[in-house]
Amino acid sequence: MSNEKGRGDTVQNANKATLSRRKFMGDTLKTACGAGLLGLGMGTYSRQAESTPAWVIRPPGALAEEQFSGACIRCGLCVRDCPYDMLKLAELGEQVPFGTPYFVARD
Structure with a gap:
């Protein structure tokens, strides 16, 4: 029984790690896109002054x-x-x- 419980904890920890990696990658992608759009907007604004x-x-x-x-x-x-x-x-x-x-x- 203790062996099954150990596997369950390992799977649960792996799922948490996968979710945290996914969240990190998603947040990084959102930040990069936001920074790119901000730079594009500032460039357009300065050209259209x-x-x-x-x-x-x-x-x-x-x-x-x-x-x-x-x-x-x-x-x-x-x-x-x-x-x-x-x-x-x-x-x-x-x-x-x-x-x-x-x-x-x-x-």
Whole structure:
């Protein structure tokens, strides 16, 4: 009898382990899909940002807006190296594409 009870416990533990593995894999898959959709949404949002308003001035020597948006890698080095602290990086919610530099004429 004790042998049968031991087998039952082993099977029950194996079922619990299988369920916990399945749950882990399912949760991991859901998280990965969610992160992928979030990244896709953020990329689409940044590409569909409105055109820059009249008060936004790009850094000196910048290309035309469409070419500039394609060429800028949003690293922030131009903002860091600006000697007069006039360049700022656009943040989420602003009318400028996220992460791109713009010139602030007056504060």
